[in-house]
Amino acid sequence: MKSKILFSIIFIVLACWSMIFMNEKPVIKYFPTDDAASFLSHSTNLYLSDKMMKDDYKLKWEVNSNLNKQAYLRQDVSLLFVDGNLKGITGSWKENEKKIALDVELQQAGTSVFQAISLHHAETHYPKDQIRSIQKMSTDKLYVVDSPHVKILDFKDSKTKKEKEWEETINNTVHQQLQFEWRKWLTEKEINLDEYLLVPLTDLYVFEKKALPGLSQEETSIIISQLWEGLYKSFIIPFSEKKISNEIKVPIILFDKENNHLIVLFENEKKKVEHLYQVYSTNN
Incomplete structure (x- = not known):
């Protein structure tokens, strides 16, 4: 009887510790810009x-x-x-x-x-x-x-002729594979690409110095910062806690041309397509 009680106490303590540990794990969260920091x-x-x-x-x-x-x-x-x-x-x-x-x-x-x-x-x-x-x-x-x-x-x-040839060959192969997968994602989620600007996650950095069409650089920076908050919770943390074994393709970000929202399409660890929907909020 005592052993059962002791086991129960240990289980509760471990469960509570686990919950506290997970809750204390830092997340990337957007707050108004700190002009005093750089x-x-x-x-x-x-x-x-x-x-x-x-x-x-x-x-x-x-x-x-x-x-x-x-x-x-x-x-x-x-x-x-x-x-x-x-x-x-x-x-x-x-x-x-x-x-x-x-x-x-x-x-x-x-x-x-x-x-x-x-x-x-x-x-x-x-x-x-x-x-x-x-x-x-x-x-x-x-x-x-x-x-x-x-x-x-x-x-x-690439600088030499040989390097330029290799760069073109590699880029074409990778691009074709990604385009094939991305088209499948868009079809599955019934998204009309004509309504969006498609940007691979690997190209997101361009908006450091380039504004989204129809928006200011400040508004763009706020949207991108909020986007990273969502990416961290929905994509980065899940894959950080699991072994990456499958061929998980580069996520794509779809920026609404009416400047209302964005959608992120990506695969989970089971190769199922998921989406993250974010309405624009540009008040700093």
């Missing part, structure tokens, strides 16, 4: 390390950011895609910090294009319960050509 630097970098194996190579994936002052919460998250498929997610959060540095090394093989997009986020607190936030994006792309009997070739911006 990123001194923020970057994403993909490159090959010096550690070459016989039949494969080592990919380095680095994410760094530095705020101009300490923030109540600093958080960076980065997504890596290989040939349009999700390869991994890395991230870190810190309290009362300025800097975050992430360094991941992956063993890879074959000819591929690697694309990473990162969000650098800070949440700042002020007296009278005033909460502000600031966000920046960074990105990087790396082409790696790994073919038999040829020295491995890697580049970011």
